Amino acid sequence: MPSPAKPRSTANRRPADPPGTAARRAALRLLDAVLRRGEPLEAALPSAARGLEGADRGLAHAIAAEALRRLPDLDALIDSATRQPLPDDAKARTALRVALVQTLALGTPPHAAIATVLPLVDGGPRKLVHGVFGALTRGGAMLPELPSLPSPVADRWRAAWGEGVATAAAAAIAAPPPLDLTLASPDALAPEGASLAADHRRLVDAAPVTQLVGYAEGNWWVQDVAASLPARLLGRGPGKVLDLCAAPGGKTMQLAAAGWDVTALEIAPSRAARLHENLARTHLPAKVVIADALDWSPAEPFDGLLLDAPCSATGIFRRHPDVLYRAHSGVVEEMAALQSRLLDRAATWVRPGGRLVYATCSLEPAEGEKQLDRFLASHPDYTLEPPAAEELPAGIEPNDSGYVRTLPGTLADVGGCDGFFVARLLRASA
Structure with a gap:
């Protein structure tokens, strides 16, 4: 008779991970995707957090996003507690970022933060991670009240806008931004909140978007007040208008709600699908065309054209801190070149006497002021048309040249806004 099987030894069996470790592992993957591979944080989330749902998925995103907001200061603390600097992409450094940001910024008790990171x-270097974390937390390490911007970004923005704007940017990234809604109509049922402009609500500490009153009915959509400016400057219909690079559709919906006959052009089928979903939820009409604007041509010119051009997106750093690490000077140059091509092509699609609104969610002059100067110099049939005060939210004004530039510090007393450049251009009548 065979001998009974001996029970397997548990001496070398790896202990189970503490609850919550999976969310921290996903946060580490997110940081790696952004910092090493240059992926957008939101785009990396599905893969990095695969298998996580609900609160765990949200926690992974929150840890990674807060670490990106505080990265230079976290790294300064880590470097102060090691004999030799760890490589930027060392797993030990990233693990320490995940542990420290929880304790120093998100309120996680130190024992829980380190237990789920080890x-x-x-x-690998468990003793190093445990020792550095312990030395810093026992020593009363703290993060500065205002986060430090990455040096290349801070240098660029100081050179372009001055020290005050760089300081305002640090203040802007330190606090969660408010939630802005654009209403489909003035009488649409929507959450109570401040109104900074027509058909606008601003909420602070809001419930999840899908739980807010009026969401299911399609009465409004999420859109930073600065992002609403380009469509505001096209005014109200009737008439035919083209929204270039349209997804996810905030400006398309604004234009449709304002009475325009809207054609929305989008190159990416997946983004066009999201645009269709948003139009269906809000019950607003628009013709969606999936095509590359550099290849496509309209059958006839439009009365108005809105080009919210692809850009470095540095103006939305409050909600997307990953852009501070992905949008280096090479990206800015590449995007500016693409914007020039799109502007030159779009200029021929506006009827004489019609308007072209050019916008970017960028804080880089190459994607705004310099782009406008180049365009006007090469298109004498266009002139800059400054907006009137009543077309803009209170606290936002065109500059002396006639375009609109929002910066860190704009509307700071009521929660701030994203960084945008917006210029309205009038084509001469035939």
Whole structure:
């Protein structure tokens, strides 16, 4: 008779990870995707957080996003507690970022933060991570009240806008931004909040978007007040208008709600699908065309054209801190070149006497002021048309040249806004 099987030894069996470790592992993957591979944080989330749902998925995103907001200061603390600087992409450094940001910025008790991070470096420098974390937390390490911007970004913005704007940017990234809604109509049922402009609500500490009154009915959509400016400057219909690079559709919906006959052009089928979903939820009409604007041509010119051009997106750093690390000077140059091509092509699609609104959610002059100067110099049939005060939210004004530039510090007393450049151009009548 065979001998009974001996029970398997548990001496070398790896202990189970503490609850919550999976969310921290996802946060580490997110940071790696952004900092090493240059991926957008939101685009990396599905893969990095695969298998996580609900609160765990949200926690992974929150840890990674807050670490990106505080990265230079986290790294300064880490470097102060090691004999030799860890490589920027070392797993130990990233694990320490994940542990420290929880304790120093998100309120996680130190023992819980380190217990859920140490499994991320199994087979690696656990003692180093544990020792550096312990030394810093026992020593009363703190993060500065205002986060430090990455040096290349801070240098660029100081050179372009001055020290005050760089300081305002640090203040802007330190606090969660408010939630702005654009209403489909003035009488639409929507959450109570401040109104900075017509058909606008601003909410602070809001419930999840899908739980807010009026969401299911399609009465409004989420859109930063600065992002609403380009469509506001085209005014109200009737007439035919083209929204270039349209997804996810905030400006398309604004134009449709304002009575325009809207054609929305989008190159990416997946983004066009999201645009269709938003139009369906809000019950607003628009013709969606999936095509590359550099290849496509309209059958006839439009009365108005809105080009919210692809850009570095540095103006939306409050909600998307990953852009501070992805949008280096090479990206800015590449995007500016694409904008020039799109502007030159779009200029021929506006009827004489019609308007072209050019906008970017960028804080880089190459994607705004310099782009406008180049365009006007090469298109004598266009002139800059400054907006009137009543077309803009209170606290936002065109500059002396006639275009609109929002910066960190704009509307700071009521929660701020994204960084945008917006210029309205009038084509001469035939």
